[in-house]
Amino acid sequence: MYMEDVIGKAVMIEPKDQEILTDFLTSVCEQQPPETGTPGDIVLRAGRYFLDAPYGAHTLEAPGPEALVVNLRRFDCFTLVENCCALALLVRQIIVNNRAECHRQPAGTNEGASKDNGFRPERGIPAPRQGHPATPAVISSSERSEGAHPGPLPSVHSPAALATYFTALLRTLRYRDGVIASYPSRLHYFSDWLANNARQGLLRDMTTALGGRPTPKVIDFMTKHRELYPSLQDETPYSQLQEIEAQISALPRHVLPKEEIADWEGKIAPGDILAVATHEEGLDVTHAGIAIRSTGHHLHLLHASSEAEKVIVSPETLATYLQKRENRAGIIVARLI
Numbered sequence: 001m002y003m004e005d006v007i008g009k010a011v012m013i014e015p016k017d018q019e020i021l022t023d024f025l026t027s028v029c030e031q032q033p034p035e036t037g038t039p040g041d042i043v044l045r046a047g048r049y050f051l052d053a054p055y056g057a058h059t060l061e062a063p064g065p066e067a068l069v070v071n072l073r074r075f076d077c078f079t080l081v082e083n084c085c086a087l088a089l090l091v092r093q094i095i096v097n098n099r100a101e102c103h104r105q106p107a108g109t110n111e112g113a114s115k116d117n118g119f120r121p122e123r124g125i126p127a128p129r130q131g132h133p134a135t136p137a138v139i140s141s142s143e144r145s146e147g148a149h150p151g152p153l154p155s156v157h158s159p160a161a162l163a164t165y166f167t168a169l170l171r172t173l174r175y176r177d178g179v180i181a182s183y184p185s186r187l188h189y190f191s192d193w194l195a196n197n198a199r200q201g202l203l204r205d206m207t208t209a210l211g212g213r214p215t216p217k218v219i220d221f222m223t224k225h226r227e228l229y230p231s232l233q234d235e236t237p238y239s240q241l242q243e244i245e246a247q248i249s250a251l252p253r254h255v256l257p258k259e260e261i262a263d264w265e266g267k268i269a270p271g272d273i274l275a276v277a278t279h280e281e282g283l284d285v286t287h288a289g290i291a292i293r294s295t296g297h298h299l300h301l302l303h304a305s306s307e308a309e310k311v312i313v314s315p316e317t318l319a320t321y322l323q324k325r326e327n328r329a330g331i332i333v334a335r336l337i
Contacts, residue, residue: 011167012062013070020072021166022159024049024087025094039336040271042088045292047271047302047311055309066183068171075304078190079289080311081273084290086170087337089202090162103127173197183231184240185280189219190285192248192274194334205254206272206333210264212254215329219248221282253284256320257330265299265318271335274318275302279327286327291318 028045037045056074072083172178176185176196187193197203222229223242232238255277256264268274269290276287289303292313299318304311314321322328 010305011068011070011171013163013167014073017070017072018159018163020282021087021163024072025091025162027334029093036273038269039088039092040269042091042271043084043273043336044086044271044290044292044302046084047080047292049083050075050311051302051313053304053311055274055304055306055311056307060186064182066186068167068174068180070170071166075311076306077304080290080304081290082173082193083170085202085273088336089169090166093165103154146229156181173202183237184244188222188241189248190244190288190332191219191251191253192244194275194332195248195251197258203273205335206268206335207254207256207331210256210267210333211260212256212330212332215253215255215277217249217253217284219244219282219284221280248284255330255332258319258328259330261299261319261322261331268299268333269335271336273336275331275334276322276331277329280330285332291333 026051026136028042050072056077057076059071059074059076059079060069062069071079075083171180173193174186175181176187176192177200179185187196187306194203194205198205220242222232223238223245226232226238232241270291270293272291274289274291275285276282278286280286287303287318289301292300292302293301294317300316301314301318301321302311303314307315315326318331322330
């Protein structure tokens with residue numbers, strides 16, 4: 001079915017996705033109020049929520065003009081990461097609004113408010129009063145081009161409105177500057193996705209700070225393998241993507257070599273986004289997931305696995321996982337901020 005997000009853009013979303021969104025918001029806030037955690041903590045909680053969800057490739061491809069597709073029922077490695085980031089941004093905005101609600105409580109009426117900072121489907125999100133504005137989860141639209149971030153959560157109180165806001169956050173993450181223009185406006189390459197969302201104040205590239213080494217590379221896999229992408233059969237999107245690939249190839253690129261993961265894994269935070277850099281020609285990464293620590297404090301990867309056909313936590317450590325295949329060069333590390 002179709003709906004519209006907060007700026008009136010068409011969105012493909014099923015009722016089941018809205019149900020999952022409501023259930024996630026309810027469960028994550030009831031288990032433990034997330035207001036004291038980092039954005040990465042919420043990303044990881046979202047990842048855990050989707051454990052055992054089925055793997056699904058090509059879920060974003062749909063006939064007709066480019067449109068935002070929401071699918072919380074099945075994931076590939078990258079849609080899992082992207083949806084968990086969008087959910088974390090939404091939860092953060094709920095926290096901001098609930099704090100504003102506490103501020104406006106009359107004296108003596110907010111007893112126990114600290115215990116009730118979560119989402120409730122029947123009440124939705126409290127809207128902040130004038131004088132206590134909600135801080136935008138990311139940079140406001142007035143600071144960037146029209147159609148990018150939706151701004152503060154509107155004064156609405158229904159799960160349907162939350163779904164609308166979630167889709168706007170997802171659009172901001174998935175498309176260049178949050179604008180759906182055509183197939184090439186989608187951020188197909190991880191390097192492009194990270195750079196664009198870093199400019200928007202959503203993500204930070206942590207790779208250099210974690211010992212990553214400069215690793216320049218020509219990125220052109222999609223246009224060199226045009227036959228794999230039906231949307232690139234027309235000349236206009238094909239030539240547009242060629243230009244984008246040239247821009248990506250010119251970006252500074254750092255990779256933490258897999259041989260050095262053990263030396264730096266203590267600096268990687270749970271909930272960090274880990275992209276597996278590859279030696280494969282024309283590609284920047286071949287896989288992505290979320291950092292998670294075992295009871296022994298070793299780093300593992302929470303990811304949508306095509307081999308397991310579901311979302312799992314890798315049984316082996318991240319260092320061992322990377323060593324299993326020669327074409328895995330190392331990792332690129334991103335952090336939601």
